[in-house]
Amino acid sequence: MPTSSSSSSSFSSAASSSGNRQADVFSRLASSDPEVKLKALREVKNQIIGNRTKKLSFLKLGAVPAIASALSDSECNSILVQSAAALGSFACGFEAGVQAVLDAGVFPLLLRLLTSSDEKVVDAGARSLRMIFQSNQAPKYDFLQEKNMKFLFSLLNSENENVSGLGASIIAHACGTTVQQQVLCDAGVLEKLVILLDGSLSQREACLESLATVLKNNPEAVSRFVGLEAGRYLSSVTELTKDRYPRTRLLSCLCLVVIYNTSPSYFLNMGTKSSLVTTLLELLNDHGQSGDDAALGLSSLIAEKEDLQKLAYEANAIKNIVDILKTGSELHPKRLQGLFLSLAELCSKLEDCRCSFLSLEMLDLLVNALRHKNADVRTAACICFRNAARSVKVAVLGALSNIVLDFSSPKSTFIEYGGIKQLIELSKSMDPNARCSALRALRNLMFLADNKRKELFYSEVKAQGFVSLISDPEPTVQEQALALLRNLVDGCINSIEFVFDEDGLILDTVGKQLRKSPQAHMAIQGMYVLTNVASGTELHKEAVMQQLFPQPQAESNNFMLKFLQSHESQLRSATVWTIINLISPSSPGAHDRHVKLRDEGIIPQLKNMVNDACLDVKIRIRTVLSQSMSFGDN
Amino acid sequence: MSLFRIFINQDDDDDDMATSKKVITREEWEKKLNAVKLRKQDMNTLVMNFLVTEGYVDAAAKFQTESATKPEIDLATITDRMAVKKAVQNGHVEDAIEKVNDLNPEILDTNPELFFHLQQQRLIELIRQGKTEEALEFAQEELAPRGEENQAFLQELEKTVALLVFEDASNSPVKDLLDISHRLKTASEVNAAILTSQSHEKDPKLPSLLKMLIWAQNQLDEKAVYPHINDLSTGQLQDPPE
Numbered sequence: 001m002p003t004s005s006s007s008s009s010s011f012s013s014a015a016s017s018s019g020n021r022q023a024d025v026f027s028r029l030a031s032s033d034p035e036v037k038l039k040a041l042r043e044v045k046n047q048i049i050g051n052r053t054k055k056l057s058f059l060k061l062g063a064v065p066a067i068a069s070a071l072s073d074s075e076c077n078s079i080l081v082q083s084a085a086a087l088g089s090f091a092c093g094f095e096a097g098v099q100a101v102l103d104a105g106v107f108p109l110l111l112r113l114l115t116s117s118d119e120k121v122v123d124a125g126a127r128s129l130r131m132i133f134q135s136n137q138a139p140k141y142d143f144l145q146e147k148n149m150k151f152l153f154s155l156l157n158s159e160n161e162n163v164s165g166l167g168a169s170i171i172a173h174a175c176g177t178t179v180q181q182q183v184l185c186d187a188g189v190l191e192k193l194v195i196l197l198d199g200s201l202s203q204r205e206a207c208l209e210s211l212a213t214v215l216k217n218n219p220e221a222v223s224r225f226v227g228l229e230a231g232r233y234l235s236s237v238t239e240l241t242k243d244r245y246p247r248t249r250l251l252s253c254l255c256l257v258v259i260y261n262t263s264p265s266y267f268l269n270m271g272t273k274s275s276l277v278t279t280l281l282e283l284l285n286d287h288g289q290s291g292d293d294a295a296l297g298l299s300s301l302i303a304e305k306e307d308l309q310k311l312a313y314e315a316n317a318i319k320n321i322v323d324i325l326k327t328g329s330e331l332h333p334k335r336l337q338g339l340f341l342s343l344a345e346l347c348s349k350l351e352d353c354r355c356s357f358l359s360l361e362m363l364d365l366l367v368n369a370l371r372h373k374n375a376d377v378r379t380a381a382c383i384c385f386r387n388a389a390r391s392v393k394v395a396v397l398g399a400l401s402n403i404v405l406d407f408s409s410p411k412s413t414f415i416e417y418g419g420i421k422q423l424i425e426l427s428k429s430m431d432p433n434a435r436c437s438a439l440r441a442l443r444n445l446m447f448l449a450d451n452k453r454k455e456l457f458y459s460e461v462k463a464q465g466f467v468s469l470i471s472d473p474e475p476t477v478q479e480q481a482l483a484l485l486r487n488l489v490d491g492c493i494n495s496i497e498f499v500f501d502e503d504g505l506i507l508d509t510v511g512k513q514l515r516k517s518p519q520a521h522m523a524i525q526g527m528y529v530l531t532n533v534a535s536g537t538e539l540h541k542e543a544v545m546q547q548l549f550p551q552p553q554a555e556s557n558n559f560m561l562k563f564l565q566s567h568e569s570q571l572r573s574a575t576v577w578t579i580i581n582l583i584s585p586s587s588p589g590a591h592d593r594h595v596k597l598r599d600e601g602i603i604p605q606l607k608n609m610v611n612d613a614c615l616d617v618k619i620r621i622r623t624v625l626s627q628s629m630s631f632g633d634n
Numbered sequence: 635m636s637l638f639r640i641f642i643n644q645d646d647d648d649d650d651m652a653t654s655k656k657v658i659t660r661e662e663w664e665k666k667l668n669a670v671k672l673r674k675q676d677m678n679t680l681v682m683n684f685l686v687t688e689g690y691v692d693a694a695a696k697f698q699t700e701s702a703t704k705p706e707i708d709l710a711t712i713t714d715r716m717a718v719k720k721a722v723q724n725g726h727v728e729d730a731i732e733k734v735n736d737l738n739p740e741i742l743d744t745n746p747e748l749f750f751h752l753q754q755q756r757l758i759e760l761i762r763q764g765k766t767e768e769a770l771e772f773a774q775e776e777l778a779p780r781g782e783e784n785q786a787f788l789q790e791l792e793k794t795v796a797l798l799v800f801e802d803a804s805n806s807p808v809k810d811l812l813d814i815s816h817r818l819k820t821a822s823e824v825n826a827a828i829l830t831s832q833s834h835e836k837d838p839k840l841p842s843l844l845k846m847l848i849w850a851q852n853q854l855d856e857k858a859v860y861p862h863i864n865d866l867s868t869g870q871l872q873d874p875p876e
Contacts, residue, residue: 050742085735
């Protein structure tokens with residue numbers, strides 16, 4: 001989409017004319033003519049509702065204090081309604097808006113509206129106050145003061161849905177301590193709230209949210225709730241987990257999770273536990289906020305409870321969660337955190353879970369999550385990682401979960417070291433899938449890595465370790481090992497030295513594998529290793545030649561020719577790249593290497609491939625042949 | 635409320651073979667149907683529910699007078715909702731937005747997808763009227779930020795903006811956006827959102843009952859041959875094939 005920096009005149013005029021319009025309506029807000037003011041208020045309101053961008057720009061103009069004055073100075077109901085609605089919209093899901101609204105002293109003005117005789121004014125005031133209370137910045141409500149409690153109950157008793165909803169909202173967001181919970185219960189709040197359960201949709205949802213807050217970690221409150229009308233309301237909440245509205249299902253589930261975590265004895269019935277788990281799992285698929293909250297709810301439910309973890313595992317939780325994580329779309333940090341924590345809990349005690357998880361090739365995603373900008377997500381991924389890795393009985397760095405991961409900080413090397421070590425251990429697992437996944441993750445970590453990281457990694461693996469990996473019985477593991485090696489030697493010329501460690505042990509092994517008629521995918525990675533090595537010094541290039549044409553050779557075992565004739569274009573391409581690097585004219589031994597390649601039939605073979613089907617290969621071959629011509633080849 | 639309970643007799647010497655089905659003649663069938671008892675007030679409630687949900691205010695009011703059936707919601711709120719729906723159906727989207735905000739300012743503030751669709755419809759209407767300059771301006775000022783705020787809308791956004799690219803939009807690959815049915819789709823979306831905000835179910839019961847009928851017939855087809863209702867609009871029984 002073109003931005004306002006585009007040179008097109010219509011776009012730049014759009015930006016400035018919209019700015020002008022906003023400034024114009026803003027000035028009309030201050031008009032002394034009530035009709036003009038009302039019209040301006042309506043205009044602002046209609047522009048900002050649903051429109052975060054406009055909220056921000058009007059905020060910057062200073063609209064909030066202007067509207068606040070309209071609210072405080074006017075007696076006219078229409079102006080009160082429109083200004084309250086506009087302020088409520090500023091506060092709706094927009095933290096900067098909430099801040100501005102509170103700073104402008106709007107809170108007491110809105111409270112005043114609740115006593116109006118005009119129903120619409122009351123509605124507008126109640127709605128806007130509810131928006132404010134959904135934010136963390138809402139003023140603290142002192143339940144301990146008698147007049148506040150009285151006011152709260154007057155709200156809950158109101159016939160007006162918006163007003164009773166406000167009362168419930170205040171409880172849901174302001175009640176934090178056990179003392180507050182106690183005071184509310186003693187005043188009879190539970191009896192008031194459950195009436196709302198039978199009310200309209202919004203009343204039900206408000207009630208469920210506040211119930212969860214009042215009951216949380218308070219066994220006395222829970223027992224009081226369950227005791228109401230011999231357990232009738234507990235049954236109602238349980239029934240609501242099957243409601244048609246997803247948000248209702250979610251809120252009732254969260255309420256039950258709170259009750260379960262506080263007093264599990266009310267949940268002796270296995271069926272209820274099981275359906276709670278499956279309902280939360282289903283809700284994970286909801287794209288909106290309900291799905292985000294469901295993820296955290298699930299992790300809270302199964303935390304430390306092996307029986308529930310088993311239930312979740314049997315309900316296919318791991319596959320479902322991994323599928324969601326793999327969708328590739330931007331997931332809300334809260335959801336990511338919840339999903340990783342759930343996986344962490346699932347893998348905490350059950351070996352089956354860990355194996356399932358590791359077999360799903362999640363390590364790439366995990367490593368990415370370890371780098372997420374949100375600290376909670378990183379921590380959750382870390383705990384998940386630690387728990388999953390338990391299956392190979394790795395010595396756990398217990399401090400890992402307590403340290404906030406930040407790859408730019410000095411601590412990160414330490415953490416990285418721990419993480420890489422774990423992956424290396426995993427690469428020695430009995431399970432080939434785990435080995436493969438670990439190597440894939442390591443391969444990603446080595447891509448464009450700095451020397452420090454490469455050194456750290458190599459010091460843990462060493463030449464012999466690499467030889468084992470490259471000689472792994474499983475071809476897929478061999479392939480990943482070679483790809484890892486390719487990334488390791490890529491980049492700075494010093495990286496190439498790794499393959500020469502211990503008398504060139506690694507390079508020899510690569511050569512050996514390539515001479516064994518490997519599968520195409522493996523051969524591709526192997527040739528890219530040689531390509532990268534051949535991009536180095538004269539010594540490096542000669543060493544590659546040694547691998548390609550080992551002396552003495554009993555029979556002609558020219559794998560290069562075979563590769564050039566492969567059906568896989570990538571293999572042909574990788575082979576040609578190696579040749580390009582070997583005979584690059586800038587190096588002294590290029591001419592002799594060219595002669596050797598010609599004598600072995602490689603250059604003639606390339607001449608036959610000038611019309612290769614793959615464009616990339618064709619271009620590379622042209623490069624080689626032009627280099628070849630510069631050596632005066634006939 | 636249970637409205638239909640269909641009784642099917644099964645003989646004791648029933649089929650062993652899965653292929654042979656029981657045959658029920660028209661006479662037998664009608665006899666069984668006549669044995670089912672229904673309450674008039676249940677049917678009235680169904681009708682009222684349909685009228686109210688679909689927004690036929692005058693019809694609902696008249697029906698209330700004539701049948702003494704109480705509407706489940708205040709008919710006055712229906713009028714407001716219908717005004718919004720009608721505005722969208724007639725292409726007056728800005729007007730519709732203002733009306734929705736008067737009814738309940740929370741609806742569009744908490745329904746980003748609906749808000750996006752309304753803005754999208756606004757753009758479509760501007761293009762339909764040939765107001766290209768205004769449309770461009772609107773697209774940049776109002777629609778582009780929606781895409782920035784929410785990545786999920788980008789694909790639809792691109793599709794809509796594509797309308798501006800074609801000389802003859804009505805023959806372009808994205809021409810279905812200009813179709814009147816798109817207005818109806820948006821109108822329906824807004825209607826549903828208002829109903830939900832009023833804690834009313836957004837779908838009438840009648841279609842569900844008809845779906846149940848069709849489903850039940852499909853299920854029964856596996857076991858028996860009997861008179862079908864093939865035309866829902868007439869409800870006529872048609873004899874089973876010989």
